[in-house]
Amino acid sequence: MFLGSPSSTQVTPASTRCLICGAQATGFHFEAQSCSACAAFFRRTVALTKSFKCITTLDQCVVHYSMHQICRSCRYKKCLASGMKPAGVQPKKPNVETGRAFFTKSGLKRNKKFASVLPQTDDEQKLVVEVSVSSPKVPKMESESEGTPFSNSSCGTSDIEKLDLEDFIKIPTPRKFSSATSITSNVTNFSSPGPSPMTSEFASPAPPTTKPQPNTLSVFIKQEMKLGEQRRLLFSGRAVGTLLGKTRQCPYRKEDIKPLIFHDFRISIKTHIMLVHEWLEIWPEFEELDDFDRMSLLRKAVLIHFLLDPSFLTFQIGEPDKLIMQNGGFISTADHKGVGWEDEPDISGENKRKYYVPIMKQITDEIMPAMQAMNITFEEFVALKALASFQGGFENVSEAKRHLITQQVNRVLNSLHAHYTEKGEEKAAERFGAIVLMLSNIFTAGNDFVKNHREIDIFHIWDLDELGLQLLNLDKILETEARNEAERRAVRNGINVVNTSLHHS
DNA sequence: CCTCAAGGTCAAT
DNA sequence: ATTGACCTTGAGG
Numbered sequence: 001m002f003l004g005s006p007s008s009t010q011v012t013p014a015s016t017r018c019l020i021c022g023a024q025a026t027g028f029h030f031e032a033q034s035c036s037a038c039a040a041f042f043r044r045t046v047a048l049t050k051s052f053k054c055i056t057t058l059d060q061c062v063v064h065y066s067m068h069q070i071c072r073s074c075r076y077k078k079c080l081a082s083g084m085k086p087a088g089v090q091p092k093k094p095n096v097e098t099g100r101a102f103f104t105k106s107g108l109k110r111n112k113k114f115a116s117v118l119p120q121t122d123d124e125q126k127l128v129v130e131v132s133v134s135s136p137k138v139p140k141m142e143s144e145s146e147g148t149p150f151s152n153s154s155c156g157t158s159d160i161e162k163l164d165l166e167d168f169i170k171i172p173t174p175r176k177f178s179s180a181t182s183i184t185s186n187v188t189n190f191s192s193p194g195p196s197p198m199t200s201e202f203a204s205p206a207p208p209t210t211k212p213q214p215n216t217l218s219v220f221i222k223q224e225m226k227l228g229e230q231r232r233l234l235f236s237g238r239a240v241g242t243l244l245g246k247t248r249q250c251p252y253r254k255e256d257i258k259p260l261i262f263h264d265f266r267i268s269i270k271t272h273i274m275l276v277h278e279w280l281e282i283w284p285e286f287e288e289l290d291d292f293d294r295m296s297l298l299r300k301a302v303l304i305h306f307l308l309d310p311s312f313l314t315f316q317i318g319e320p321d322k323l324i325m326q327n328g329g330f331i332s333t334a335d336h337k338g339v340g341w342e343d344e345p346d347i348s349g350e351n352k353r354k355y356y357v358p359i360m361k362q363i364t365d366e367i368m369p370a371m372q373a374m375n376i377t378f379e380e381f382v383a384l385k386a387l388a389s390f391q392g393g394f395e396n397v398s399e400a401k402r403h404l405i406t407q408q409v410n411r412v413l414n415s416l417h418a419h420y421t422e423k424g425e426e427k428a429a430e431r432f433g434a435i436v437l438m439l440s441n442i443f444t445a446g447n448d449f450v451k452n453h454r455e456i457d458i459f460h461i462w463d464l465d466e467l468g469l470q471l472l473n474l475d476k477i478l479e480t481e482a483r484n485e486a487e488r489r490a491v492r493n494g495i496n497v498v499n500t501s502l503h504h505s
Numbered sequence: 506c507c508t509c510a511a512g513g514t515c516a517a518t
Numbered sequence: 519a520t521t522g523a524c525c526t527t528g529a530g531g
Binding site: 035036037038040041044072 | 521523524
């Protein structure tokens with residue numbers, strides 16, 4: 001469930017979320033982008049040398065700020081996994097003497113409490129009064145604001161109608177984000193770490209407002225059904241006669257799924273790419289892009305489909321221990337040795353595990369649970385896929401054409417909203433928020449996927465055919481981003497990095 | 506001046 | 519006892 005902020009404008013960019021719990025990050029803490037709550041939790045845990053046991057013993061708990069109770073063991077593990085360094089926590093000061101100087105000159109100057117005593121002049125006195133009047137804390141966005149991300153008590157769904165790209169990118173923040181932190185400067189850093197700052201999608205001016213086009217979603221729904229039918233025909237192995245004429249939302253039945261053979265899947269990659277291309281072509285403005293932009297967008301869309309389609313197929317079939325790929329092949333998620341993990345001439349079982357377990361975990365631990373948690377509908381899935389594909393492709397497309405992407409994203413958003421209205425969905429805003437929340441995990445998983453594929457390419461472990469490589473290769477933007485980010489962090493944490501590397505050697 | 510990321514405090518749970 | 523918002527600090531720009 002999503003706690004809404006009283007102000008509908010109080011929302012959060014996807015790229016500035018806490019890597020641990022998904023809340024608004026307040027910067028880097030102990031070397032990981034995180035919120036202050038997770039930072040405090042991490043600091044306490046390390047400082048007090050605590051150890052926890054997972055409340056489910058599975059060590060796979062979802063860690064999310066919206067949860068009433070977060071498994072401390074899994075939260076701490078996720079802190080570490082997100083890059084937090086215990087070494088960054090300073091040892092506890094044994095006594096007050098050796099503690100920090102609270103009464104230094106500069107400290108006194110900046111300390112509101114002490115600075116405000118004994119004003120010397122009338123003017124200063126006045127100032128003190130003013131400060132004390134205005135300083136009472138801004139009312140906290142506590143549980144009283146319980147509601148839905150895009151609504152407040154008085155104005156139901158109207159906020160959704162006004163949603164533009166900027167709002168869409170941002171995440172509703174329940175109660176953590178206080179006005180104090182200077183997240184805006186971070187935003188610029190996060191999204192444009194490069195030397196020649198690209199226009200950040202967050203900073204970009206409001207897109208030209210588009211009229212709601214309620215049929216955008218239905219166009220994609222129709223296409224999704226077609227896609228399912230094509231897959232059924234191509235991969236299900238059932239007699240053609242039993243396949244035609246049925247328009248269902250899930251291409252496969254339980255009995256259609258079969259153990260995944262990587263070799264077969266590799267052969268089918270080109271087909272999947274072509275299907276995604278077809279999917280993309282239903283976007284009217286696709287032909288307005290030049291070849292390069294089309295290819296970039298197609299790459300991103302393929303990536304998103306490769307993540308979301310198996311997630312949704314698996315969700316539909318309802319056997320979470322079998323991750324079902326687009327061709328109806330499944331791979332065991334319960335262990336990484338069973339079905340689908342065998343050695344094959346193209347790729348060893350060991351390398352399968354090395355390259356695909358991380359990405360699979362992203363799907364099974366982050367994306368699928370989110371779909372399950374909200375019990376995502378077919379229509380919502382279609383919208384999610386479109387949003388992720390187009391929004392994900394935003395930065396891959398040249399700046400001159402980005403407004404087209406924005407326009408399309410807005411159309412999807414508007415038509416999803418229209419769909420909710422039509423259905424009389426009571427929790428529209430909440431479900432809306434849940435979908436938006438999924439996007440950052442999807443983008444993270446996408447980056448990981450691409451990185452792994454590059455490694456595979458380097459080691460010639462899996463000889464993708466040329467088209468596949470062209471499409472799945474790490475594109476230049478991602479590469480530059482990753483490098484710049486690494487450099488930026490290395491510079492800032494120069495001392496720590498040196499220390500750590502010394503320690504390790 | 507400013508921002509950032511440390512540690513400390515304390516009301517709410 | 520734990521949490522998380524808020525505060526103060528020193529370092530660095």
